[in-house]
């Protein structure tokens with residue numbers, strides 16, 4: 001029997017990278033997953049790749065009306081939520097000198113505001129005993145030059161995990177943050193202008209990681225599954241790093 005047999009999970013940003021790998025793992029463990037993303041073609045491709053027990057709902061997490069549509073679809077299918085993985089996010093490089101208001105608003109709009117309302121609007125549908133997993137980043141506690149707004153947006157997410165764990169404990173809802181280090185995804189490739197630049201970036205990042213390599217999306221999915229499942233029933237409010245030792249050693 002799978003670790004999420006009969007459970008309902010919502011994964012924002014579930015169409016590529018870490019979110020898609022987690023959706024596939026959750027379905028393999030017996031869950032029905034709702035996955036979201038802004039691009040319809042990527043969403044349709046992800047639902048087809050997952051193959052079964054998946055519903056795609058197009059939407060932008062920084063748009064509150066889109067979040068309402070997401071949860072309306074969950075309710076329309078007469079489901080309640082056992083696992084919420086608020087994963088959608090991303091960033092771009094900009095030094096303090098280069099940061100614009102648009103860069104700030106976009107980054108915080110998706111990673112921080114989008115995170116808050118993804119969880120707030122799920123509250124009426126969350127089952128007692130549900131697990132909420134917030135996608136932070138190891139960048140939230142590093143001083144990476146040119147990644148300050150992204151890092152700050154993810155540090156805020158880590159803080160949310162503490163507060164919401166306190167606020168939701170009386171409903172037996174656990175809230176934890178997960179902080180990947182560099183993981184080989186389209187999101188990382190998108191930080192560079194082309195594939196050669198992406199390969200150079202990942203090679204440089206690997207040299208900063210004690211384990212000597214970047215991570216795979218499936219390795220994050222395994223850690224998310226741990227936090228989602230009954231293997232972690234006494235764990236709330238933590239930040240779980242999946243970073244090859246980058247922030248630990």
Ligand SMILES: NC(=O)c1ccc[n+]([C@@H]2O[C@H](COP(=O)([O-])OP(=O)(O)OC[C@H]3O[C@@H](n4cnc5c(N)ncnc54)[C@H](OP(=O)(O)O)[C@@H]3O)[C@@H](O)[C@H]2O)c1
Pocket residue numbers: 012013014015016017018019036037038039040042059060061062087088089090091110114135136137138139179180181182183184185186187188
């Ligand atoms: N890869 C890493 O090294 C790493 C490390 C630490 C943390 N993270 C975090 O992990 C999460 C996933 O990253 P990833 O590397 O897997 O990136 P990815 O491959 O680019 O996947 C991002 C997913 O989120 C969706 N998305 C992006 N913005 C969205 C929005 N506003 N509303 C709804 N969906 C949105 C994307 O689809 P659309 O573009 O179609 O919307 C896609 O499904 C992000 O929060 C990222 O910050 C990644």
